[in-house]
Amino acid sequence: MDYIITSKRLGLRNWSPSDIAPFIEMGKDEAVMQHFPKLLSEEESKDLIKRLQLHFEKHGYCYFAVDLLETSEFIGFTGLVNQTWESEYTPAVDIGWRLKRAAWGKGYATEAAKACLDAAFTKFGLEEVVAFATDTNFASENVMKKIGMKFIGTVQHPSIVDDNRFKHCVVYRATKS
Ligand SMILES: CC(C)(COP(=O)(O)OP(=O)(O)OC[C@H]1O[C@@H](n2cnc3c(N)ncnc32)[C@H](O)[C@@H]1OP(=O)(O)O)[C@@H](O)C(=O)NCCC(=O)NCCS
Known part of the structure; x- marks a missing residue:
């Protein structure tokens, strides 16, 4: 497998057609999507994969597909994406x-x-690199803290500004130095 990044247990790579079915399942899972405005339809999941593949071709990184190295099982994504929506913290590259x-x-x-x-x-x-999560997504915020990112403020994502559940997003940042 062509992994771009590896860690002890995981391999991160560009998306492949075999990821489509398991990623569609994730988009339909209420628990996985509880901090997002809605579940993802099959088409929306496929479109997201396509957008991430294009992002990879253009920039050399994206929210990478993640495999368990031991079994090659696809378990989801982790990676970097250029965020261009308007706010005081963007444009920026975010980790998600x-x-x-x-x-x-x-x-x-x-x-x-x-x-x-x-x-x-x-x-x-x-x-x-910055990271965003709704302020009730403690599991995600915990990941930010555990990888050494620092809280720098809160922001409203323009596409979910009218949804009360997602009014406030925390913003974390890590810098090269
Ligand atoms: C956010 C998300 C990726 C976090 O996943 P997670 O498994 O909780 O995160 P971690 O990898 O940090 O693992 C958490 C726990 O694994 C446990 N653990 C078990 N074995 C471990 C090991 N070998 N090494 C480290 N931790 C281990 C730890 O106890 C840790 O809990 P702690 O932080 O309380 O100590 C997951 O909840 C998710 O996919 N959520 C839905 C999508 C989402 O909301 N994404 C973020 C949008 S902003």
């Missing part, structure tokens, strides 16, 4: 993660995120 439920609670998100953040500075030449 979404794993299938069976892969939670094993330290995989933190392991993948740490490897990605290191690669952001050493492999992709970035100076700064």
Whole structure:
């Protein structure tokens, strides 16, 4: 397998057709999507994969598909994406993660995120990476803290500004130095 980044247990790579079915399942899982405005339809999941593949071709990174190295099982994504929506913290490159439920609670998100953040500075030449999560998504905020990112403020995402559940997003940042 062509892994762009590896860690002890995980391989991060561009998306492949075999990821489509398991990623569609994740998009239909209420628990996986509880901090997002809605579940993803099959078409929306496929479109997201296409957008991430294009992002990879253009920039050399994206929210990468993540495999368990031992079994080659796809467990979700972790990676970097250029965010251009308007706010005081953007444009910026953000780090994000979404794993299938069976892969939670094993330290995989933190392991993948740490490897990605290191690669952001050493492999992709970035100076700064930010992370966003709704302020009730403690599992996600925890990953930010565990990989050494620092809280820098809160922001409203323009596309969910009218949804009361997602009024406030925390913003964390890591810099190369
Ligand atoms: C956010 C998300 C990726 C976090 O996953 P996670 O499995 O909880 O995160 P981690 O990788 O940090 O693992 C957490 C736990 O695994 C446990 N663990 C078990 N084995 C471990 C190991 N070998 N190494 C490290 N931790 C291990 C730890 O106790 C840790 O809990 P702690 O932080 O309380 O100590 C997951 O909840 C998810 O996919 N959510 C839905 C999508 C989402 O909301 N994404 C973020 C949008 S902003």
